Amino acid sequence: MARVVVDVMPKPEILDPQGKAVLGALPRLGFDLVTDVRQGKRFELQVDGEITAEVLADIDRVAETLLSNPVIEDYEVHVEDHSVSEVAHEAGRA
Amino acid sequence: MARVVVDVMPKPEILDPQGKAVLGALPRLGFDLVTDVRQGKRFELQVDGEITAEVLADIDRVAETLLSNPVIEDYEVHVEDHSVSEVAHEAGRA
Amino acid sequence: MARVVVDVMPKPEILDPQGKAVLGALPRLGFDLVTDVRQGKRFELQVDGEITAEVLADIDRVAETLLSNPVIEDYEVHVEDHSVSEVAHEAGRA
Amino acid sequence: MARVVVDVMPKPEILDPQGKAVLGALPRLGFDLVTDVRQGKRFELQVDGEITAEVLADIDRVAETLLSNPVIEDYEVHVEDHSVSEVAHEAGRA
Numbered sequence: 504m505a506r507v508v509v510d511v512m513p514k515p516e517i518l519d520p521q522g523k524a525v526l527g528a529l530p531r532l533g534f535d536l537v538t539d540v541r542q543g544k545r546f547e548l549q550v551d552g553e554i555t556a557e558v559l560a561d562i563d564r565v566a567e568t569l570l571s572n573p574v575i576e577d578y579e580v581h582v583e584d585h586s587v588s589e590v591a592h593e594a595g596r597a
Numbered sequence: 598m599a600r601v602v603v604d605v606m607p608k609p610e611i612l613d614p615q616g617k618a619v620l621g622a623l624p625r626l627g628f629d630l631v632t633d634v635r636q637g638k639r640f641e642l643q644v645d646g647e648i649t650a651e652v653l654a655d656i657d658r659v660a661e662t663l664l665s666n667p668v669i670e671d672y673e674v675h676v677e678d679h680s681v682s683e684v685a686h687e688a689g690r691a
Numbered sequence: 692m693a694r695v696v697v698d699v700m701p702k703p704e705i706l707d708p709q710g711k712a713v714l715g716a717l718p719r720l721g722f723d724l725v726t727d728v729r730q731g732k733r734f735e736l737q738v739d740g741e742i743t744a745e746v747l748a749d750i751d752r753v754a755e756t757l758l759s760n761p762v763i764e765d766y767e768v769h770v771e772d773h774s775v776s777e778v779a780h781e782a783g784r785a
Numbered sequence: 786m787a788r789v790v791v792d793v794m795p796k797p798e799i800l801d802p803q804g805k806a807v808l809g810a811l812p813r814l815g816f817d818l819v820t821d822v823r824q825g826k827r828f829e830l831q832v833d834g835e836i837t838a839e840v841l842a843d844i845d846r847v848a849e850t851l852l853s854n855p856v857i858e859d860y861e862v863h864v865e866d867h868s869v870s871e872v873a874h875e876a877g878r879a
Contacts, residue, residue: 504632510639512681518854521709525640527716527851528663534655538598539643543681545604546619549633561628569622569809572800575857577685587606587637591671612760615803621757621810663715666706669763692820698827700869713828716851722843726786727831731869733792734807737821749816757810765873775794775825779859 505554507562511571511578512543546570547583554582599648601656605665605672606637640664641677648676693742695750699759699766700731734758735771742770787836789844793853793860794825828852829865836864 513519522540529537546566550558563580571578607613616634623631640660644652657674665672701707710728717725734754738746751768759766795801804822811819828848832840845862853860 510681512639512641514685518856520851520854521712522640524709524712524716524851525663527719528712528714529659531715532659532663534659536645536652536655537642537659538645541641543639543641545606545637545639546616547606547635547637548631551630551632558630561630565623565626565628565631569619569626569802569806572802574800577681579681579685587604587671587673591608591673612762614757614760615806618757618803618806618810621813622806622808625809663708663712666708668706698869700827700829702873710828713851717847720847720851722847724833724840724843725830726833729829731827731829733794733825733827734804735794735823735825736819739818739820746818749818753811753814753816753819757807757814765869767869767873775792775859775861779796779861 504552505550506583507548507550507554507559507580508583509546509548509562509566509570509578509580510543511546511566511576512541514575514577517575543576544570545587547587598646599644600677601642601644601648601653601674602677603640603642603656603660603664603672603674604637605640605660605670606635608669608671611669637670638664639681641681692740693738694771695736695738695742695747695768696771697734697736697750697754697758697766697768698731699734699754699764700729702763702765705763731764732758733775735775786834787832788865789830789832789836789841789862790865791828791830791844791848791852791860791862792825793828793848793858794823796857796859799857825858826852827869829869 519541521542525542526537526540559580566578566580567573613635615636620631620634653674660672660674661667707729709730714725714728747768754766754768755761801823803824808819808822841862848860848862849855
């Protein structure tokens with residue numbers, strides 16, 4: 504059992520209203536060091552068995568056809584040792 | 598100038614309909630090794646100046662109050678060397 | 692052929708960071724009449740055949756199990772004459 | 786106090802992976818009458834005071850610059866008597 508992460512972000516030349524909303528709201532929190540915010544999606548996939556090159560190629564195909572719109576978004580696939588929620592649990596936060 | 602990433606995921610005990618929809622659609626793509634999918638958000642923040650412990654503490658506060666709902670989501674903050682879109686550009690994909 | 696819309700919104704008692712970000716960004720646009728913003732999801736379903744009570748009951752089940760998390764979200768199902776994009780086309784906007 | 790709704794949908798010619806994932810997952814629920822699904826966003830804005838033509842023009846500007854990306858999304862603004870969550874409350878669902 505392994506975890507594969509697919510990060511999907513709007514391409515640099517595509518406007519990102521949600522990121523812009525976050526950027527616009529930051530000064531009210533007294534935080535003015537951030538010059539840009541982009542908001543995308545993160546998918547955590549639990550995969551049965553070993554992560555071979557073939558499995559990664561399959562996941563790349565899934566990322567391209569089901570998880571992103573390649574015209575307006577870029578994606579990145581990587582194998583992870585842990586998830587956000589596991590880290591949060593270890594940190595006693597969850 | 599540095600990039601800080603905030604990953605926000607639904608807590609393990611919270612139902613995730615969007616992840617479930619992706620999981621349910623995978624078999625039609627002939628891909629049956631994935632046993633679970635969780636969908637969250639990824640924020641890429643461009644930060645002016647050096648990333649000190651104080652800046653990271655500020656971003657942690659932003660993540661907790663503006664980027665996530667701590668009751669139903671976990672988050673993780675990390676400093677990155679590159680973004681999804683830069684990797685895609687380097688790979689000639691974008 | 693008919694169009695059925697499912698609106699999914701965070702329950703009133705659930706924090707909505709994305710709505711809060713939009714609210715926080717509005718003053719910079721010189722717009723200060725908005726006192727609250729909530730962000731949800733809108734699904735437009737194209738349905739084959741007539742929309743009977745049975746079909747609506749089925750879509751209600753889909754809304755409850757696949758389109759929303761009933762613990763943190765409310766949903767509403769209604770039959771529409773037109774979609775956002777059709778209106779935009781008619782208005783010459785698209 | 787009034788509520789104004791802004792619906793934001795991907796333009797018809799833009800691929801919508803999230804809608805496609807929902808569509809692909811429907812047969813597993815035994816529901817095969819849906820021929821297409823599009824997923825967009827719904828914003829509910831609480832507005833102080835009367836909704837004049839001027840206020841609606843301002844909200845239209847907010848919708849165009851902060852709530853949507855006009856290159857890939859269409860939006861529609863309308864004044865509502867009630868929200869999804871109020872209906873859910875009245876129905877005893879929330």
